[in-house]
Amino acid sequence: MFRRWRETVLMLMGAVWCGLAPAAWAGPPAQKLPSAYLVFPLIDLTGGRDTRIELVNLSGTSQTLECFYIDGDSCNETGFLISFTPYQPLSWLASDGLSNTQNGSAVPPFPGAQGELKCVVVPALPDLSFHNTMQGRAIVYDTNGETVSYGAVAFQRLSDGDFTGTVALNGSSYAQCPDKLHFEVLSDQPTSSSDLVLVPCAENLLLQIPTTVGVQYIIFNEFETQYSASKSFSCFDRRALADITAQLNRATLGSDTAHIVARGTNGPILGLVVDRVPGARTAGNEPSFQGGRSANVIFPPVADVP
Amino acid sequence: MAELIRIIAAYFALLMHQIGSGGSNPFPIVRSPTPTRTPTITVTATLAPSRTSTRTSTATRIPTATPTATPNISSATDPLGFDVDGVPPAQKLPSALLIYPLIRATTTQDTLVEIMNLTASPVSLQCFYVAAKTCNEVGFLVTLTPNQPIAWHAGTGSDGNGNRVAPPFSGDGELKCVVAAISPDLSSHNALQGRALVTDTAGPTLGYAAIAFRRLSPGSYTGSVPLDGVTYEQCPDRLHFQALASKTSNPAADSELVLVPCTQDLETQTPSSALVQLATINEFEQHFSGATSVLCFNRISFNSIAALRRSSVGTDTMHLFVRGTDVPVIGLVIDRFAIPSSAQISVSTNEPYLEGGRSAGVNLPP
Numbered sequence: 001m002f003r004r005w006r007e008t009v010l011m012l013m014g015a016v017w018c019g020l021a022p023a024a025w026a027g028p029p030a031q032k033l034p035s036a037y038l039v040f041p042l043i044d045l046t047g048g049r050d051t052r053i054e055l056v057n058l059s060g061t062s063q064t065l066e067c068f069y070i071d072g073d074s075c076n077e078t079g080f081l082i083s084f085t086p087y088q089p090l091s092w093l094a095s096d097g098l099s100n101t102q103n104g105s106a107v108p109p110f111p112g113a114q115g116e117l118k119c120v121v122v123p124a125l126p127d128l129s130f131h132n133t134m135q136g137r138a139i140v141y142d143t144n145g146e147t148v149s150y151g152a153v154a155f156q157r158l159s160d161g162d163f164t165g166t167v168a169l170n171g172s173s174y175a176q177c178p179d180k181l182h183f184e185v186l187s188d189q190p191t192s193s194s195d196l197v198l199v200p201c202a203e204n205l206l207l208q209i210p211t212t213v214g215v216q217y218i219i220f221n222e223f224e225t226q227y228s229a230s231k232s233f234s235c236f237d238r239r240a241l242a243d244i245t246a247q248l249n250r251a252t253l254g255s256d257t258a259h260i261v262a263r264g265t266n267g268p269i270l271g272l273v274v275d276r277v278p279g280a281r282t283a284g285n286e287p288s289f290q291g292g293r294s295a296n297v298i299f300p301p302v303a304d305v306p
Numbered sequence: 307m308a309e310l311i312r313i314i315a316a317y318f319a320l321l322m323h324q325i326g327s328g329g330s331n332p333f334p335i336v337r338s339p340t341p342t343r344t345p346t347i348t349v350t351a352t353l354a355p356s357r358t359s360t361r362t363s364t365a366t367r368i369p370t371a372t373p374t375a376t377p378n379i380s381s382a383t384d385p386l387g388f389d390v391d392g393v394p395p396a397q398k399l400p401s402a403l404l405i406y407p408l409i410r411a412t413t414t415q416d417t418l419v420e421i422m423n424l425t426a427s428p429v430s431l432q433c434f435y436v437a438a439k440t441c442n443e444v445g446f447l448v449t450l451t452p453n454q455p456i457a458w459h460a461g462t463g464s465d466g467n468g469n470r471v472a473p474p475f476s477g478d479g480e481l482k483c484v485v486a487a488i489s490p491d492l493s494s495h496n497a498l499q500g501r502a503l504v505t506d507t508a509g510p511t512l513g514y515a516a517i518a519f520r521r522l523s524p525g526s527y528t529g530s531v532p533l534d535g536v537t538y539e540q541c542p543d544r545l546h547f548q549a550l551a552s553k554t555s556n557p558a559a560d561s562e563l564v565l566v567p568c569t570q571d572l573e574t575q576t577p578s579s580a581l582v583q584l585a586t587i588n589e590f591e592q593h594f595s596g597a598t599s600v601l602c603f604n605r606i607s608f609n610s611i612a613a614l615r616r617s618s619v620g621t622d623t624m625h626l627f628v629r630g631t632d633v634p635v636i637g638l639v640i641d642r643f644a645i646p647s648s649a650q651i652s653v654s655t656n657e658p659y660l661e662g663g664r665s666a667g668v669n670l671p672p
Contacts, residue, residue, distance in 0.1 A: 030396030032660045056548040056625050058659060060383060087385065087587045089548045089625040135659040137548065141645055141652040145510060149641065149654035184422040184455045184501065220453045222465065256466030259422050259455035275513055277505055283513025283654070288499035289398050290424060 028289030029175035034058045035154035036131040037167050037174060037297075040117040041199045041271050042150070042238075043069065043094050043110050044140045051094040051110070052139040053117065057084035059133035066163075066299060067119040068205055071112030072236030075210035078111045079300060082119075084134075115236055116199045119152075120299065122163045131157035140284075150284035153270045165301055169201065170294040177201035177268035179291030183260045185273050187221075187250040188242045192278045194285070196244065198237045198271035200264065202295035210235040214265040217244055222255035230265075241273075261290075268293040385585040385593055386544065386629050392663025395539035400424040401518035402495040403531055403538060403668070406481040406502050407566045407637045408514070408605075409435065411461035411474075418503040419472070419481060420457045423450040425497040432529075432670055433483040434572055435460075435475050438603035441577035445671055446472050448483070480566045480603055482668065483516075486527045495521035510653035517636050531668040533568065541568035541634035543662030547626040550643050551588075551616035552608035559644065559651050561608040565600045565637035567630065569666040577602040580630035586613045589621040600635060634664040 029035075043051045057063045063084040068077045083103040084090065090105070092098035098107035117138075123130035136152040155167075155175045169177050178201075185194055200211035214232040221227075229245035231237070241248040248258055262269065273285035384390070395401075409417045423429050431448040448471060450456055458464060458471035460481075465471055481502075487494035500516040519531075519539045533541050547563075554560050567578035584596040596613035598606055608614040616622065628635065639656035 028399060031398040032657065033394060033396065034659070034661065054548045054623060056546065056659075058546055058661065085591045087625050088591055089587065089589060089623045091548070091623045135546065135548070137656065139641065139652065139654055141654075143645055143648040143650060145645065145648075145650035145652065147510065147652040147654040149656065151657060182422060182424055182499065184420045184457070184499075186503075220455060222455060222457075224451045224454055226453075250466075254467075255455075256418075257420060257455045257457040259453055261453075275503065275511070277503060277511045279505075279507070279511075281505065281511035283503060283511045285501065285513055286398065286515060288400070288422070288424060290400065 027171070027176065027292045028178040029153070029155045031151065031154055032135075033154065033156060034132045035134060036121045036157035037155040038119045038134060038136045038152040039199070039270055040136065040138050040152045042114065042140060042148070042197045042274075043117055043138070044114045045095055045110055046113045047142070049140055049142045052091055052141070053094060053136070054089065054091040054138065055082065055084070055119065055134060055136040056089045057087055057133055058135055059129070060086045061124070061130065061133070062086060063133050064122045064124070065119045065134065066122050067107070067117060068299060069108075069110055069117055070115045070203070070205070070235060072115035072238070073112055075235035076111070076208065077205045077300070078108055080107050081105065082107065114238065118203070118297065120163065120167055126160045126162050128157055128160055146282045148274050148282050148284045150272050150286055165206070165299050167297040167299070169297065171292055176292030177270065177295045178287075178289035179263065179268060179293045180289070181262045181269065181271060181287035182290060183262070183273050183285060183287050185241060185248075185258050185260055185285065186275055186277065187253045187256055187258050188240075188248050189250045189278060192276040193240045193242055194276045195238055195240055195274040196262070196271065197274065198233060198262070198269050200235065201268040201270050202297065203235070204298045206298045206300045211267060213267050213269055215269060216263045216265055218261040219245065219247060220259040221253045222257060225254075262287075268295050385587060385627050386583055388629065390543055390662035392540050392543055393535060394542040394660035394663050395517070395519045397515070397518060397660070398499070399518070399520060400496045401498055402485045402487075402521040403519040404483045404498055404500045404516040405566070405636060406500065406516045408504060408512075408564050409460050409475060409479050409481050409502065410504050411476050414507045416505055417460040418457055418505065419460055419500070420455065420502065421448070421450065421483065421498060421500040422455045423453055423497055424499060425493070426452045427494065427497070428452060429497045430486045430488065431483045431498070432486050433472065433481060434670060435473075436480050436482070436570070436572070436602060438478040438605075441602035442575060443572040443671070444473055444475070448472070478603060478605060482570070484527070484531055484668070484670065490524045490526050492521055492524050495527070512640060512653065512655045514638055514655040514657055529573070529670050529672055531670065532665070533667060534665040535663055540663030541636065541666045542658075542660035543634060543664045544627055544629040545635070545637065545658035546661060547628070547639050547656055547658050549608075549614075549624060549626050549639050549656060550622060550641055551619045551624050552614050553616045555609045557607055559642050561642050562640040563606045563608065563628070563637065564640065565604045565606070565628070565635045567600060567602065567633050568636055569633040569668070570602070571669045573669045573671045578633055580632045580635055582635060583627075583629045583631055584611065584613055585627040586619055587625040588619045589623060592620070594618060600630070628658070634666050
């Protein structure tokens with residue numbers, strides 16, 4: 001009798017524990033909200049282009065950011081610190097950098113032709129409200145007027161804690177990386193071919209180990225016909241849609257638009273599409289997110305955490 | 307000892323009853339319209355069994371009701387003078403209501419409207435253009451097959467193969483599309499994402515993502531979309547833009563602010579109007595303020611508002627706060643600036659960051 005009661009009680013305790021235990025939020029990162037970690041997947045200085053990088057402090061307290069450029073060719077990083085006064089907006093050209101003697105911020109020029117930028121909030125206090133304070137965007141423009149603007153992919157901090165140099169995108173410390181990226185793109189035409197830019201979500205900048213990712217693509221046209229393709233890359237990838245598969249050609253696809261689902265096989269990915277419209281016009285095309293997958297980003301120490 | 311065991315058993319029975327009283331799902335969806343500074347360790351709808359089958363092996367397609375860990379950005383000196391409350395709509399996730407704040411179709415300009423079904427089930431949409439000039443609506447239905455992308459030119463209403471998808475539209479205005487779910491499950495509601503490309507035969511292309519709202523609780527679609535943080539996500543309380551201050555009065559080179567009210571009664575065709583507070587902060591933390599208004603749609607050049615001019619603000623970039631006083635507003639900025647060492651003007655869209663939440667409602671005709 002006593003044993004049966006004991007088993008019943010243990011089962012009940014187990015059921016209750018399962019129901020009440022803290023559950024991590026397994027899901028994609030919500031965008032356009034005050035956040036703690038920003039990824040700019042495209043900094044472009046090729047062929048006369050330049051990139052204006054914009055960051056804004058959405059909080060009423062001063063903020064410090066650790067930022068890292070990553071050169072898309074060498075996969076090497078260049079780190080720097082930026083300080084913000086309450087609500088301060090700040091922008092600079094990637095070709096020029098920034099030197100602000102008032103708040104001690106110094107941004108070097110981008111050390112390559114194209115690549116990415118990652119910035120993380122180094123909070124003064126471990127409270128969430130000191131982490132989730134920033135947003136950012138970038139404008140890539142050419143002297144011929146072609147412009148691509150996009151919002152940085154943003155991750156919220158989900159629990160209190162100090163910044164340690166490791167950004168655990170695990171749905172518990174920070175929001176997870178998206179499992180899949182969904183793009184609605186214009187199909188390839190003889191006069192216009194869009195580009196897909198991808199970067200890995202996980203990165204070890206402390207040991208400078210480039211992350212290599214295989215990418216699966218599933219493509220749907222407007223008639224629900226499905227195609228697939230795969231590619232791989234290290235640390236940064238920019239390729240024309242036609243270089244993914246010939247099925248994205250308008251004549252083959254049969255419709256003006258395609259739904260591309262991109263998924264990293266051995267790690268989550270982030271990215272955007274540079275839409276090219278006939279007439280040499282461009283626009284940024286940010287993905288929609290589906291699902292979540294964990295990843296770690298490890299930064300080298302740039303300064304003592306306050 | 308037996309007495310102790312009976313007490314423990316009764317205690318756990320009570321706990322189990324409380325958990326079970328929320329329905330068959332032991333993981334109730336958290337729908338807090340009030341954000342909290344504590345991490346929202348949210349039990350999301352993804353943990354609940356879903357009736358929707360997908361072709362992929364992932365179980366993570368999200369009709370999540372997660373308000374996320376959005377903190378209040380509290381400050382004793384809020385630039386707009388209002389405490390921020392509520393939870394803004396999370397973007398870039400499969401959603402139930404899409405709002406395109408800028409649709410333009412003229413002799414030289416057109417808008418390619420794109421909608422993507424992110425689910426493996428068919429989806430029906432009720433869509434409404436709202437013309438800026440008259441505030442009148444034009445409604446139509448769109449059906450998407452599983453995973454289907456669809457796109458049409460607003461000026462003709464046709465896709466690239468000449469098939470009519472929507473009625474032709476002319477002038478400026480907005481587009482609202484809501485999922486008319488075939489079943490009350492959340493997964494049937496939260497199925498869409500969308501964007502638009504505003505093209506010009508002789509000018510630049512503007513691309514932007516529709517502002518999306520997720521359904522938060524299961525239920526049938528009734529034609530009323532309460533953006534209350536319980537049924538659907540709330541409207542954002544305020545919009546934040548990082549924008550370039552206006553340096554010119556030439557409309558072709560000046561940035562613009564496009565606003566539409568979040569609340570709209572398209573059934574009785576009652577236009578919504580809103581007074582709009584503006585606040586700007588320059589790179590030196592100096593504050594400026596301004597105001598404007600919106601009646602169903604407004605497109606305002608930066609130079610027409612003193613607080614948005616470079617000569618007033620004193621720095622190239624500024625942090626712009628936008629808040630509707632009567633009803634919440636949503637919108638976007640069209641950035642324009644002269645490219646250094648070039649005669650060209652750079653033109654691009656600038657989508658807002660969202661803070662706080664305020665309830666609103668959209669009533670659609672049947």
